[in-house]
Amino acid sequence: MKSFLSLMLGLALVTPLTHVANADEAADRGLAIATDRKQRDAGWNNSESAVTMTLRNAQGEESVRKIRSKSLEVADDGDKGLTIFDEPRDVKGTAFLNFSHIGKPDDQWLYLPALKRVKRIASRNKSGPFMGSEFAYEDMSSFELDKYSFRYLGDETVAGHDCYKVEQTPLDKFSGYTRQVVWLDKDELRVHKIDFYDRKKSLLKTLTLTDHQLYKERYWRAHTATMVNHQTGKSTVLQTEDIRFDTGLTDDDFNQTTLQRAR
Template sequence: MTGLARKSFVLPGALALLALMHLPVAADISLPPESDAAARGLAIVEEMDRRDSGWGDAKADMRMILTNAAGDTSERELHLMMLEVTEANEGDWSLMTFDKPRDIQGTALLTHAHVGKPDDQWLYLPAVKRVKRISSSNKAGPFVGSEFAFEDLAAQEVGKYTYSWVKDEPCGALTCHVVERVPAYEGSGYTKQLVWIDTTDYLMRKTDYYDRKGALLKTLAFDGYAMYLGRIWRPGELEMVNHENGKKTRLVWKEYEFGTGLTENDFSTASLERAR
């Protein structure tokens, strides 16, 4: 496959400094007028996407903390591999694998995101030693008992939605653009999503998900952002709250590594069984 980013950012000493000196610097953004809500919303999201490009490949460890309506919790440990894909109409690839506890160890989700057609997703179930393809009709379902749906775990490529700017408003100590995005792909469990993107660094701060009846179903909050490679921001924690059943799922990131040498061979269906 062509168009896959293979650039490594792990460079020693002066070479690393030199590389960072040549990274693009964010400029002041001139957005379309508020009267053109569609163009303004698209421009905001495109700027967010532009600032999050050029990272190549990455690995991370994380904890998944499940909390039920009564407040009882359980934890899982997993690791994630990601590959940036720059080919037109394609999205980034990811492979998420559970390490603990034993009853879920080895379970893995492989995702190839697309634009203009349904994402490809495969789930490996070690208990039956079988790779299961996730159909478009099942992507709205919960991922291994969490409050994240399968579609939530795919790369949120710009072309997968239509957009409309709603307003600017305070979000904590910052100001955020509030943008409505409507899934343009088949099988979504959502009629729309509202996203809060800060006006300073163009980072996602919150997402509200509305179900097929148009009611608020879930809210995803992003927290603990840290900068890597001198310009790439990543959150330290994600929390998805389900307003319908009172449950929530937290993803707490332990460590990010970039430029690890991952290639498309690490994201094949054959790689699912050896992901452990």
């Protein structure tokens, strides 16, 4: 099997960028594409999934974790998420609670069973690594339009998909990214690739999303998410084995009390 870095480098078959008349047009079109992306994914309600997280260091050594994830769509605000670690033993019982928001910083908490306490993740620390992975805490939040400004960059082909290329710039001053470049296919607006640029404006990471599957005849979910850190050579793969929708989750399943009781 090729390394994930090799696969990443071979993904993009680039075609010339479509001409954009001016900055205002690029911003308007970028926002329109992002808005359409968000609207197409509205109404899914709630879901639960089983995920395998594989961490690889620069030498290719692996460690594997088993995770359960619960998500709740919230009207007029960002989504809520609960992530529970089941394996291996040293992380079993660790749980992460995320409240994404529109127009204000997200709320995030981490329960550490060894300490038997809940740790709040401060806004200025959300660029830090999530449980030692190549995903940051801010990557664990839901996609919300008010968190970014947008700019359409053109069209490119990625892994055989004709895609829009859109730059999204985080508005949060504590974000670890100066910008993100997103490739979405024109047919379904599924995200296939995101480049993340650090505070020095250098390419930091690339997220590749593959194996998209359709649920409820409307909602696309990528079953494989591969985050490669170009500066360290490390990578993290999230492999989703199962997703179930409409499982009866409510607000009562997403609070600090349930965080500590998560099993």
